[in-house]
Amino acid sequence: MRLITIYAAMVAWVIFAPTLLAQETTNTNSVEVLKSARQDIINEEKNALKRDVEAINKQLEEGIITEEEAEKKKLEAAEVRALNIENRVAIIDNKIALIERNPDGNYADDDDSINISIFSEESVLDITTNHRRRKYDRRTTSHLVFAFGLNNVITEGESLDDSEFKVGGSRFAELGWAWRTRVFKNSNWLRIKYGFSFVWNGLKPIDNQYYVDTGDQTELQVFPENLNKSKFRIDNLVFPVHFEVGPSRKIEREDYFRYSTRRKFKFGFGGYAGFKLGTRQKLKYEMNGEKIKEKQKGSFNTNNFIYGISGYMGWSGISLYCKYDLNPIFKDNPVEQRNISLGLRLDVD
The missing domain is CATH 1.20.58 (Methane Monooxygenase Hydroxylase; Chain G, domain 1)
Incomplete structure (x- = not known):
C-alpha cells in the first residue's frame, strides 16, 4: 500500500509539473x-x-x-x-x-508554410507548420513509444528456469504516447518522461496446459484434447513515469534553441500504474477430426489494478527495456505469480 501511495504521489507531481513549468514563461x-x-x-x-x-x-x-x-x-x-x-x-x-x-504564444504567424526535413539535427523526421511562432525554449516535447519482446511469469518460490510458459512463444507489446520535460532550466541531463501506454502481455503454457477459472482461483490444467495453440493474454492501460538521465547536445539558432539526445546514451528508471482492460484465452485443437478455435473472455480472477517498476537503457531512440508487475496476476491464488517482460523499446521522436 505504501508503494501505491508513493507512486500516486509521483503521478500527481508529474501531471501538474508541466503546468507549473509552463508558467515559467519562455517569452522572456x-x-x-x-x-x-x-x-x-x-x-x-x-x-x-x-x-x-x-x-x-x-x-x-x-x-x-x-x-x-x-x-x-x-x-x-x-x-x-x-x-x-x-x-x-x-x-x-x-x-x-x-x-x-500574448504570453501563451497563441497567435498566428505570417508564414503559413510547411517544412519537412528528414534526418535533421533534432529528429529523424521533422514535420513543422509555421502558422504559429516557434517557441524560444521548449522544455516539454512528446513522441510515440513502441516496445515489444519476450514475456513470462515469475512464480513465488521458483525461478524462471521452472517456468510453465514457452520462452519464445510468450510475448508482450506496448504502444503509447510519452511527454518528456526537462527538469532544470539551463541543463538537460535530467528529464521526466510520462504518458500512457496500451500493453498486451501474452503467455503460452507448455505441456498442453490452459488456464481454468475454478471460482476460487485460476490454475493451469491439462487440456483433454491435443492443443495446437494455447495463449492467455491480459490487456492493460498504464501510465508510466520515468526519470531519464543522459547527455545531450544543445542546438542554438537565432530565435530559438533546443536540446537533442540523438546519438547519445540514456538511462531511464521508474514505474507505472493503471488498470486492466480485458483478459482472454485462445485455444486451437482438433476434436473428432474437426478443427476448433475457441476464444474465452472473462476476468479469470486477474487483478484489475496494475502497477510495477520498469527501466530502459539505450542509444538515441533504441533501448533495452524491462518491466516487472509488482501486483500478482491473479487475486486469490495461494501462490503468487507476477508478469515480467524484456525487449526493445523505440522512442520515435
Missing part, C-alpha cells in the same frame, strides 16, 4: 533577444552613417565635391539612416508588443 528570452536585436540595429545604422560621412569627407578632400555639396550629402545620409532605424526598430517593437500581449 524572446523579448530579451529582440531588445538586443533592436540595439544592434541602431548600432549598425550609426556605424553605417559614420562610414557614409567618412566617404563624403574623402570626396571633399579630393576636390570631387564642394563643401556645400558635402553638407547636403551628409544631411541626406543622416535622414536615410534615421528612417532605416525608425522602420527597422518599428518591426522589432511590434514583435515585442505581440509577444507581451
Whole structure:
C-alpha cells in the first residue's frame, strides 16, 4: 500500500509539473533577444552613417565635391539612416508588443508554410507548420513509444528456469504516447518522461496446459484434447513515469534553441500504474477430426489494478527495456505469480 501511495504521489507531481513549468514563461528570452536585436540595429545604422560621412569627407578632400555639396550629402545620409532605424526598430517593437500581449504564444504567424526535413539535427523526421511562432525554449516535447519482446511469469518460490510458459512463444507489446520535460532550466541531463501506454502481455503454457477459472482461483490444467495453440493474454492501460538521465547536445539558432539526445546514451528508471482492460484465452485443437478455435473472455480472477517498476537503457531512440508487475496476476491464488517482460523499446521522436 505504501508503494501505491508513493507512486500516486509521483503521478500527481508529474501531471501538474508541466503546468507549473509552463508558467515559467519562455517569452522572456524572446523579448530579451529582440531588445538586443533592436540595439544592434541602431548600432549598425550609426556605424553605417559614420562610414557614409567618412566617404563624403574623402570626396571633399579630393576636390570631387564642394563643401556645400558635402553638407547636403551628409544631411541626406543622416535622414536615410534615421528612417532605416525608425522602420527597422518599428518591426522589432511590434514583435515585442505581440509577444507581451500574448504570453501563451497563441497567435498566428505570417508564414503559413510547411517544412519537412528528414534526418535533421533534432529528429529523424521533422514535420513543422509555421502558422504559429516557434517557441524560444521548449522544455516539454512528446513522441510515440513502441516496445515489444519476450514475456513470462515469475512464480513465488521458483525461478524462471521452472517456468510453465514457452520462452519464445510468450510475448508482450506496448504502444503509447510519452511527454518528456526537462527538469532544470539551463541543463538537460535530467528529464521526466510520462504518458500512457496500451500493453498486451501474452503467455503460452507448455505441456498442453490452459488456464481454468475454478471460482476460487485460476490454475493451469491439462487440456483433454491435443492443443495446437494455447495463449492467455491480459490487456492493460498504464501510465508510466520515468526519470531519464543522459547527455545531450544543445542546438542554438537565432530565435530559438533546443536540446537533442540523438546519438547519445540514456538511462531511464521508474514505474507505472493503471488498470486492466480485458483478459482472454485462445485455444486451437482438433476434436473428432474437426478443427476448433475457441476464444474465452472473462476476468479469470486477474487483478484489475496494475502497477510495477520498469527501466530502459539505450542509444538515441533504441533501448533495452524491462518491466516487472509488482501486483500478482491473479487475486486469490495461494501462490503468487507476477508478469515480467524484456525487449526493445523505440522512442520515435
